[in-house]
Amino acid sequence: MTIHIGADKGDIADVVLMPGDPYRAKWAAETFLTGAKCVNEVRGMLGFTGDWNGNRVTIQGSGMGMPSMSIYANELIRDFDVQTLIRIGSCGGMQDDVKVRDVILAMTACAVATPSSTIFKELNYAPVADFDLLHKAYHAAEGMDVDVHVGSIYSSDTFYDERPDLNKEMQRHGILGVEMEAAELYTLAARYGRRALGVMTVSDHLLTGEALPSDQRERSFGDMIEIALKAAFA
Template identity: 75%
Template sequence: MTVHIGATPDQIAETVLMPGDPYRARWAAETFLEGAELVNEVRGMLGFTGMWRGHRVTIQGSGMGMPSLSIYANELISTYNAQTLIRIGSCGGMQPHVGIRDVIIAMTASTITSPSSGILKELNYAPCADWGLLRAAVAASEGRNSKTHVGGIYSSDVFYAERPDLDEQMVRHGILAVEMEAAELYTLAARHGRRALAILTVSDHLQTGEALPPEERERSFGDMVEIALEAAFSDGPAD
């Protein structure tokens, strides 16, 4: 057990999906996993472990923002030996061709600052996804109803940002969407030699002001979860 995850080491799988919202973790576990069992509820941050097509999977909530995700990812890696960590979450679209409900597979995750900034100091580190996971996710996305985009995203350390000048430059430089966790996940995975990827569903749009009502978000996130699961086990045997 760790400070924030109350599971025993044998209760956490090597493959972990990480939604920010603990209730989304419960929805995903109940919808996609067989025999899902609650393995963590410390501070209400729910985690479940079950089976998907013969593979053992944990779905653990990570909270909102890079500091919160960093806590859970660090504990999953250091204590529970998680090898593959895939963020599944929502994001805000930034490009005109990116629509509500579209799926974004994040190749890179730019950020101004993250919990790892104190270690990296003056280095302008470029966090990126694991290539094998990225390639498998792109393959898994083909033929689905959701339109999929692959490219760079922005991981913000604030939700209520007031930098229209920064938004303008990100749009200019092709950033597809904004969220709050992926850059730190990619950095931690690189540091510890693990595989990481972020697969996101566009729930709102910074340019158009469109947004999915809360009751429609879960129904729109199914493709994202399926892509994540297929990518995680595209070339490996069942546990």
């Protein structure tokens, strides 16, 4: 049990999927896991542990933004000895060929700053995904009815962004999408020698203004979760 996770150590699996929304964690657990048990309710940040195809897995909400992700990832790694952490969530598309409902596998995650930035001082650290997870996720998507993109994303520390100049430069340099957590997750995984990956569904698009209707989100998010689970246990 930690300050933010009210679970006993044995309640948390070695593999943890981390959506930002705690109610998405609840939906994913009810949809994909058998024998799912709620193991955390502290501050309403729900977590569930159950089985997927005979494999034990936890789905724990991380909240919005890198500071919140940092809290939960730190505690999962340091206090519960979690080995594999996969972010599952939504993102905004930033390239013409990246469409709403597509899935992005984040090979790298750039950021203006993260909660870990101060320890690097003048170094511009480059957070990257675990290659084995990335490779398995890419192949897990083969044969599924979803378009998958692999490349760089931007982890923003602001939701209501007022930097169109920065967005333009990221688009020019091939950044696929924007979200708010992966860069810090990758940094912490590197620090503690753990595996991490970001698997994101494009729910809206910065160039076209298109957004995924709420009644169509579950099916698209389901593809993302299936890819993440297959990658973790391939």
